[in-house]
Amino acid sequence: MKYKFLSIISAGIILFTSCQSKSQAENASVQDSTSQTTKNQAETEPAIDVSKIKVADAKTILARKQVPILCYHQVRNWKPTDGKVGKDYIVEIQNFKDQMKMLADSGYHTILPDQLYAYLNTGAKLPSKPIMLTFDDTDMDQFTVVRPTLDKYGYKAVYFIMTVSIGRKGKFVDYMTKEQIKQLSDEGNVIGSHTYDHKNFKKYAGKDWEEQLDKPTKKLEEITGKKMTEFAYPFGLWNAEGIPELKKRGFRMAYQLSTKRDEKDPLFTIRRIIASGYWSPKTLSNSIKNSF
Numbered sequence: 001m002k003y004k005f006l007s008i009i010s011a012g013i014i015l016f017t018s019c020q021s022k023s024q025a026e027n028a029s030v031q032d033s034t035s036q037t038t039k040n041q042a043e044t045e046p047a048i049d050v051s052k053i054k055v056a057d058a059k060t061i062l063a064r065k066q067v068p069i070l071c072y073h074q075v076r077n078w079k080p081t082d083g084k085v086g087k088d089y090i091v092e093i094q095n096f097k098d099q100m101k102m103l104a105d106s107g108y109h110t111i112l113p114d115q116l117y118a119y120l121n122t123g124a125k126l127p128s129k130p131i132m133l134t135f136d137d138t139d140m141d142q143f144t145v146v147r148p149t150l151d152k153y154g155y156k157a158v159y160f161i162m163t164v165s166i167g168r169k170g171k172f173v174d175y176m177t178k179e180q181i182k183q184l185s186d187e188g189n190v191i192g193s194h195t196y197d198h199k200n201f202k203k204y205a206g207k208d209w210e211e212q213l214d215k216p217t218k219k220l221e222e223i224t225g226k227k228m229t230e231f232a233y234p235f236g237l238w239n240a241e242g243i244p245e246l247k248k249r250g251f252r253m254a255y256q257l258s259t260k261r262d263e264k265d266p267l268f269t270i271r272r273i274i275a276s277g278y279w280s281p282k283t284l285s286n287s288i289k290n291s292f
């Protein structure tokens with residue numbers, strides 16, 4: 001029985017290596033010399049009291065210019081076993097560093113969900129060239145590679161965690177521990193929910209709401225000591241029927257991929273683009289301009 005349970009878990013972990021692919025990943029043990037912190041992000045906005053914000057009507061929200069949001073998964077070097085599709089979800093380390101440098105050199109400032117929420121609902125001012133960086137699926141390289149790279153530019157990000165993976169070592173990929181997740185949160189990044197085990201949101205019924213939403217929220221709130229308000233749909237897949245379930249549970253915004261936003265609930269269908277492993281910094285720059 002015990003053996004069977006463990007097998008299911010480890011089989012699961014391998015399947016979940018990324019949002020849309022079963023690409024294989026080994027934690028490329030990365031030696032990233034902790035780069036000195038140069039705070040380019042000088043524009044520190046005053047703290048926003050989001051509890052006072054009234055949700056605007058959908059038309060108002062849809063009329064505002066979208067803030068570009070990038071979605072990343074693994075950040076590591078490609079291996080011969082990586083598939084063609086999988087590489088869309090694996091950005092090589094130097095390429096990732098070059099992409100972040102391009103953003104900084106182009107004058108982009110990262111923003112976090114509180115700022116996006118205030119902007120979309122009230123029109124609150126954002127820093128110049130705002131962008132949001134999001135990282136899905138709990139991969140260890142997000143701590144070992146992404147974190148020090150973002151630190152260099154004073155960038156902050158949103159990490160969407162699937163709770164089944166926390167602290168696990170998979171056959172192909174390792175996952176962040178709860179201590180690392182807490183550290184990211186303590187350092188001013190935002191932790192969001194990405195379900196328990198990446199089950200397709202469109203298929204939730206019965207106990208799924210508890211397993212995929214309530215329990216992960218409780219766990220992530222225990223780890224971070226902060227309220228969970230952000231949710232990323234597994235595979236970016238959503239349906240309008242599920243949105244009330246998110247609202248009921250106190251989520252404020254939910255993130256899909258790049259399909260059209262819902263006309264009634266734009267805050268629960270916020271668009272992101274996957275920054276493909278095949279993209280150069282130049283291609284990324286063009287995609288940001290063309291997609292939002």
Ligand SMILES: [Zn+2]
Nearest residue numbers: 018019136137
């Ligand atoms: Zn995912």
